[in-house]
Amino acid sequence: MMRFWFCCALLLGLLTQSGLAQPEAPTLLPVPAELRWGRGRLSLSTPLKLQLDNSPDPAVAAAVGRLLARLYGSAKPPATGPVLQIRYGRAGHAEQFDEERYSLRVTPIGVSIDAPTSLGVLRALATLEQLPIREKRHPYLPEVDVQDRPRFAWRGLLIDAARHFLPVPVIKRNLDGMAAVKLNVLHWHLSDDQGFRVESKLLPRLSQVGGANGFYTQAEVRDVIEYAAARGIRVVPEFDVPGHATSWITAYPRLASNDSAYAVPTRWGVLNVALDPTRETTYSLLDSLFTEMTALFPDPYFHIGGDENDGRQWRRNPRISAFMRAKGFVKADGKTVDKHQLQTYFNRRVLTMLQKNGKIMVGWDEILGPDLPKEAVVQSWRGKKGLTDAAQLGHPVLLSNGYYLDLNYSAASHYAADPLPPDTPLTAAEQKLVLGGEAAMWAEFADSTILDSRIWPRAGAVAERLWSPQAAAQDVADLYRRLPAVSSELETLGLRHRRGPEQLLTQMAGSGSTAPLRTLAEVLEPVKEYKRHFQGFKYTTQTPLNRLVDVAPAESEVARRFGTLVDSVVAGGTGVAGRPGRLPQQLVALRAQLLRWQANDPGLQKLLALNPALREYGPLSTQLAAVSRILLERLTQLQTGQPPTVAWRSAARATLNAAEAPAGQAELAIVRAARKLAGV
Numbered sequence: 118m119m120r121f122w123f124c125c126a127l128l129l130g131l132l133t134q135s136g137l138a139q140p141e142a143p144t145l146l147p148v149p150a151e152l153r154w155g156r157g158r159l160s161l162s163t164p165l166k167l168q169l170d171n172s173p174d175p176a177v178a179a180a181v182g183r184l185l186a187r188l189y190g191s192a193k194p195p196a197t198g199p200v201l202q203i204r205y206g207r208a209g210h211a212e213q214f215d216e217e218r219y220s221l222r223v224t225p226i227g228v229s230i231d232a233p234t235s236l237g238v239l240r241a242l243a244t245l246e247q248l249p250i251r252e253k254r255h256p257y258l259p260e261v262d263v264q265d266r267p268r269f270a271w272r273g274l275l276i277d278a279a280r281h282f283l284p285v286p287v288i289k290r291n292l293d294g295m296a297a298v299k300l301n302v303l304h305w306h307l308s309d310d311q312g313f314r315v316e317s318k319l320l321p322r323l324s325q326v327g328g329a330n331g332f333y334t335q336a337e338v339r340d341v342i343e344y345a346a347a348r349g350i351r352v353v354p355e356f357d358v359p360g361h362a363t364s365w366i367t368a369y370p371r372l373a374s375n376d377s378a379y380a381v382p383t384r385w386g387v388l389n390v391a392l393d394p395t396r397e398t399t400y401s402l403l404d405s406l407f408t409e410m411t412a413l414f415p416d417p418y419f420h421i422g423g424d425e426n427d428g429r430q431w432r433r434n435p436r437i438s439a440f441m442r443a444k445g446f447v448k449a450d451g452k453t454v455d456k457h458q459l460q461t462y463f464n465r466r467v468l469t470m471l472q473k474n475g476k477i478m479v480g481w482d483e484i485l486g487p488d489l490p491k492e493a494v495v496q497s498w499r500g501k502k503g504l505t506d507a508a509q510l511g512h513p514v515l516l517s518n519g520y521y522l523d524l525n526y527s528a529a530s531h532y533a534a535d536p537l538p539p540d541t542p543l544t545a546a547e548q549k550l551v552l553g554g555e556a557a558m559w560a561e562f563a564d565s566t567i568l569d570s571r572i573w574p575r576a577g578a579v580a581e582r583l584w585s586p587q588a589a590a591q592d593v594a595d596l597y598r599r600l601p602a603v604s605s606e607l608e609t610l611g612l613r614h615r616r617g618p619e620q621l622l623t624q625m626a627g628s629g630s631t632a633p634l635r636t637l638a639e640v641l642e643p644v645k646e647y648k649r650h651f652q653g654f655k656y657t658t659q660t661p662l663n664r665l666v667d668v669a670p671a672e673s674e675v676a677r678r679f680g681t682l683v684d685s686v687v688a689g690g691t692g693v694a695g696r697p698g699r700l701p702q703q704l705v706a707l708r709a710q711l712l713r714w715q716a717n718d719p720g721l722q723k724l725l726a727l728n729p730a731l732r733e734y735g736p737l738s739t740q741l742a743a744v745s746r747i748l749l750e751r752l753t754q755l756q757t758g759q760p761p762t763v764a765w766r767s768a769a770r771a772t773l774n775a776a777e778a779p780a781g782q783a784e785l786a787i788v789r790a791a792r793k794l795a796g797v
């Protein structure tokens with residue numbers, strides 16, 4: 118008995134290792150389904166030794182190799198030391214929605230991962246990568262028991278490589294980012310009005326003409342698919358038809374719905390140019406292309422777009438209108454032609470081609486209609502209703518509404534969108550049709566320098582929404598606490614969401630310091646939604662994306678933190694006065710921040726004046742300084758207990774109204790919080 122207690126005490130001593138508790142707030146993202154922290158730790162000073170018997174999937178050893186290299190540099194695995202034991206049943210197939218669940222245990226003597234398939238192991242390794250506590254000189258893994266599984270099988274990221282061509286390394290590093298947060302579908306938007314980005318050997322003009330400024334060879338596509346598969350990620354291509362296809366028509370004018378001569382457009386916007394759905398030659402060309410592309414892309418799903426064709430070209434062409442009448446594609450009045458029925462006819466023909474090649478068709482929610490075969494998957498982007506309508510009609514569905522990263526909304530807003538919210542009107546059977554969702558990164562305003570910063574870290578919020586149990590993913594403040602850690606992790610993986618904008622700043626600053634520009638840029642955000650198209654600056658595909666608006670984060674972390682500080686001060690109330698102990702830190706921090714912003718303006722104005730491309734941002738720096746001055750006065754009022762005068766309030770209101778005006782398609786992200794603090 119003594120011996121037993123002695124052993125227990127020894128074990129307990131090992132586990133608690135001098136009684137140090139785990140960090141109270143670990144930074145795992147997405148939050149695992151079940152998680153129990155122990156009190157022990159596993160030192161990372163000695164590299165882990167891999168124990169992997171019987172590994173039918175080479176992706177596992179490769180992923181472990183990458184992880185260990187990142188943890189320890191390129192050190193060779195030691196002969197002895199703590200063990201990383203991995204056991205799994207069989208090779209997993211992402212494209213078959215194979216099992217991704219796993220268990221991961223870290224104890225003071227080693228790490229063990231168990232999973233039914235290799236996909237689960239890859240997900241476990243992504244969790245393990247987020248575990249190390251990088252305490253100075255003594256990095257360690259905290260003791261933990263994780264039992265994890267995804268909420269949704271389809272957790273995607275759409276990357277639009279059509280609007281701006283994105284070279285293979287850009288796609289690959291974003292695949293690394295996806296794997297880090299357990300996203301598992303790359304939706305590769307490969308064609309649009311402005312570009313056709315894949316080599317076709319049967320229809321070479323598609324990429325020669327549509328991809329004149331960049332396309333992927335078939336070898337490169339295979340390389341990306343292999344790279345993705347090694348990370349448990351599927352690649353679903355999108356070839357957008359019948360709208361968004363001007364590049365196709367430019368290459369093959371016989372596809373056009375009118376007699377116009379087309380060039381690959383350099384302008385943005387919904388062009389409402391559409392393929393002619395009445396000619397058999399259109400279908401024979403599509404059949405050739407889709408036969409070639411369905412062989413190139415092994416995933417069973419194949420996206421045909423189908424969005425944003427208002428049918429104006431079809432209605433205006435007497436021959437196409439006559440076709441619609443002859444087929445009975447008319448509205449309830451019996452006379453007006455119905456473009457939707459013609460598009461459904463087109464969709465059905467495309468669906469037959471895809472089915473012949475063993476594929477399941479996916480399309481945007483415009484493809485939905487009573488005659489659409491149930492097998493077609495509907496991706497809802499225009500509203501939540503698209504998802505419920507489609508599921509109620511028996512279609513598998515995906516949610517993208519709420520997940521459009523290019524609208525420059527906050528991570529919190531993406532987090533709030535849920536494919537199956539608690540108040541979903543769907544029945545249990547209909548809910549089973551909800552495959553998941555996809556973050557969408559449309560790239561009118563993103564080239565290869567800027568793209569990563571428009572995706573990350575906000576896509577992490579979508580990743581968590583789609584992976585974690587609903588109940589475990591509700592705390593927005595905690596999401597924001599974890600996102601910076603993910604952001605740092607992603608930089609070490611090779612993402613350039615921090616370095617890309619920094620590179621632009623360096624170019625702008627020339628021989629001067631980047632600091633004053635950065636101070637302004639980091640409290641700016643690009644104007645929201647698609648307002649950037651409508652603010653006096655004409656963008657084309659040729660416009661360089663190298664202005665301060667391109668450096669400005671989609672969601673300003675500095676402004677968000679400022680807002681949090683303001684909230685805590687305001688929650689403290691005007692009772693700050695006379696109670697100096699009440700919120701000293703927040704007040705000191707706020708005052709320091711405001712003084713920095715105020716002091717930034719004079720030097721920055723000199724720099725802006727020297728560079729014509731930067732001058733347009735002068736007013737924003739002026740406004741930032743003016744708002745700071747008002748808020749410094751407000752802090753003094755709060756601290757001295759002096760109520761603001763009517764004149765002060767009116768001047769403050771005028772300053773804050775002026776500060777709302779965008780410049781250079783960017784806006785100050787601190788105005789709402791400033792209003793709160795000023796109380797106007």
Ligand code: ACM
Pocket residue numbers: 424425481498
């Ligand atoms: C879309 O955003 N047009 C699908």
